Amino acid sequence: MTESYVIGVDFGTESGRVLLVDVKTGQEIATHVTPYDNGVMDHSLPDGTLLGKDWALQDPNDYLQVLYRSIPEVLRSSSIRPEHIIGIGIDFTSSTILPLDQEGQPLCFNPKWKSNPHSWVKLWKHHAAQEEADIFTRVATDSGEGFIKRYGGKVSSEWLFPKAYQIMRESPEIYEATDLFIEACDWITYQLTNKLIRSSNTCEYKAFWSHDTGYPDSSFLRKIDQRLEAFLDTKMRGRVQPIGEKAGELSNKMAQRLGLLPGTAVAVGIIDAHASVPAVGAVNPGQMVMALGTSTCHMVTTDQEKVIEGICGLVKDGIIPGYYSYETGQVAVGDAFAWYVEHSTPEYITQEAKKKGNTTHELLEKKAAIYKPGESGILALDWWNGNRSVLVDANLTGMIIGLTISTKPEEIYRALLESTAFGTRKIIENFADAGIEVNEIFAAGGLPQRNKLLMQIYADVTNREIKIADSQQTTALGAAMYASVAAGKANGGYDNLIEAAKHMSRVKEVSYVPIPENVETYHEMYKLYLELHDYFGRERKDIMHTLKNHKVHLVGSIV
The missing domain is CATH 3.30.420.40 (ATPase, nucleotide binding domain)
Structure with a gap:
């Protein structure tokens, strides 16, 4: 295997971190953390607009700043040449969702909507959609929907559908202005590649999707609310792609901004905690x-x-x-x-x-x-x-x-x-x-x-x-491992995740014994x-x- 490196980008609750990893050994070459300027907004928006109970929002611009600040910094501090970086992997808190306009930009970027809390990112721990989650649970149970069994019989307020439904019920103008609802990890890969791809990982765990049957039938959504009948066709467009695959390649614009080469493989995104599994x-x-x-x-x-x-x-x-x-x-x-x-x-x-x-x-x-x-x-x-x-x-x-x-x-x-x-x-x-x-x-x-x-x-x-785990940035390491698989063995990566884990996973020698x-x-x-x-x-x-x-x-x- 020739000299090759991958980048893992871990978007957490308070900050984002970028890790540069040696594909051969899993050695962590350089890391950089960018705190979110607006952090978790659970009391008010930046303009002072007050939030209700159990709200937790974020500013998607904070996510972009992680890319813009931390990726160039790990390149600078490591002196690794861009041509040796074969892939980028993204992990993200979930279900963290954004409402996008027709240009693929968050509605909160638009001055028309920025004072409306529903135009911002709903963070994973936004629990204000509990009533909507309860409705989904009740209707799915009463209707005998098979998908509910995969989630222990209950729908969480943290997931995509309750959060989107809360927007429909409380702010129909934002719902109408939304062209797409999307997980934050998928939005980031969208920004990097200009390709709209949804992660099978987030769709199956947080959006009722199954690789065997797809999303629930629109007739189920109609039972929830007639206005949801066309939800999947209109606001959930985008091909669902398996994790470990390549979502796309780094665009010319983003490559120039980040200091990387166009065409660098970008992996399908994954939930942050899940990325730690192969990392150990x-x-x-x-x-x-x-x-x-x-x-x-x-x-x-x-x-x-x-x-x-x-x-x-x-x-x-x-x-x-x-x-x-x-x-x-x-x-x-x-x-x-x-x-x-x-x-x-x-x-x-x-x-x-x-x-x-x-x-x-x-x-x-x-x-x-x-x-x-x-x-x-x-x-x-x-x-x-x-x-x-x-x-x-x-x-x-x-x-x-x-x-x-x-x-x-x-x-x-x-x-x-x-x-x-x-x-x-x-x-x-x-x-x-x-x-x-x-x-x-x-x-x-x-x-x-x-x-x-x-x-x-x-x-x-x-x-x-x-x-x-023998890493301060375990989830970022895991994201980097998915990037090594997305890049492929022919480009200096690995054929599959299990093979990548053999070479790149890290656990401390000392453990805690009862x-x-x-x-x-x-x-x-x-x-x-x-x-x-x-x-x-x-x-x-x-x-x-x-x-x-x-x-x-x-x-x-x-x-």
């Missing part, structure tokens, strides 16, 4: 990958197709060609820890961290690590932004039980860490109950790299060894977690739903 080499049945960040996505590859409660998607060839891939997840993990640190940590902890040269997270981790499992007497539910799996209910909220006047901040912090591990154990057991074995667990993302206590807790709670006495204590605590989980998530979920509604009304009256 988890290409065989029974291997689970946890992509831990602001949220957590759990992915399991198997050779079996089974209906499982609360999964986010079951897709053949969804991540690793030739296998079925299941996705589940937790909506708030890093977000929950950040909430506590930013809004609920006492000032004396912040000041102590500064004096010791630590971040607040680092200090709380050190203090929390002194405690043994159960010593604080605190238990939490991990639903600070709703529940994705297995309950699929965005209106569930967080809970901490066992607080006393002697409770310390680090005890609460540890309880929050433990709650996310309990949520992951529930997901693993849900798979096991359905006959899907999880034999090996890998952790990827920023949290496993930074928080050793968190990973030990996960090992103890699940009673399983946790292997850690501590027997901790396993025993956590097993008892987990029983209590399950009681809270089922009571507040199934039997009396109306308690949390009602409280959340009261909170919304109060905030609205104050505004």
